[in-house]
Amino acid sequence: MQSVHIVSAYDEELKYLSKRIAAMGGHAERMVEQAIAKRVVAVIEGRQPTSLFRGIAALADLALTQLKEVLDVYASRSVEKIGFVRDRDDQIDAVYTSLFRELLTYMMEDPRNITPCTHLLFCAKNIERIGDHATNIAETIYYIVTGDQMPAERPKGDKTDKIVLPATLPAK
Numbered sequence: 205m206q207s208v209h210i211v212s213a214y215d216e217e218l219k220y221l222s223k224r225i226a227a228m229g230g231h232a233e234r235m236v237e238q239a240i241a242k243r244v245v246a247v248i249e250g251r252q253p254t255s256l257f258r259g260i261a262a263l264a265d266l267a268l269t270q271l272k273e274v275l276d277v278y279a280s281r282s283v284e285k286i287g288f289v290r291d292r293d294d295q296i297d298a299v300y301t302s303l304f305r306e307l308l309t310y311m312m313e314d315p316r317n318i319t320p321c322t323h324l325l326f327c328a329k330n331i332e333r334i335g336d337h338a339t340n341i342a343e344t345i346y347y348i349v350t351g352d353q354m355p356a357e358r359p360k361g362d363k364t365d366k367i368v369l370p371a372t373l374p375a376k
Contacts, residue, residue: 256310259303260327266296267334274338274345281349289342296335303328 270292277285307325310317343354 256303256307256321256324259299259306260324260331263296263299263303263328263331266292266299267331267338270296270335270338274342277342278345281345283346283349286342286346286354289339293335293339296332300328300332 270289273285273289273292277283277289304325307321307328311321346352346354
């Protein structure tokens with residue numbers, strides 16, 4: 205009879221924990237959905253400066269590094285390394301914001317850049333979201349290992365919601 209009371213005492217906690225583990229799978233699934241391969245053909249057909257491709261590649265490298273870090277944290281259960289995952293997300297957000305501004309500039313300079321740059325914007329945003337999902341997984345791992353939420357709110361480095369465009373575009 206005592207074992208029944210012990211199990212029921214932890215029943216709510218076990219339900220919550222199983223939901224958190226299931227959520228990790230959901231984040232992994234969303235990362236796969238963020239795949240950018242379908243945009244590659246459209247981008248290749250357009251004409252983009254190679255500097256933009258370097259920006260996307262740098263963003264992707266950061267996201268892949270962060271993904272590797274979160275897998276290492278999961279394998280080692282080393283919550284001390286979770287801070288690195290969060291820091292990497294801040295770096296990804298900063299690179300994304302910079303790339304976003306650069307792409308907007310190209311679009312404003314020449315309307316023929318709008319379509320290819322829009323595809324690159326989607327690619328960049330999808331990569332940035334992969335970083336967000338990896339950070340969510342890291343925070344879930346922290347909870348699973350420690351039983352506590354992360355101590356501080358995650359900083360938001362994506363500043364694209366603060367960008368103000370000029371009232372009129374330059375005339376050609």
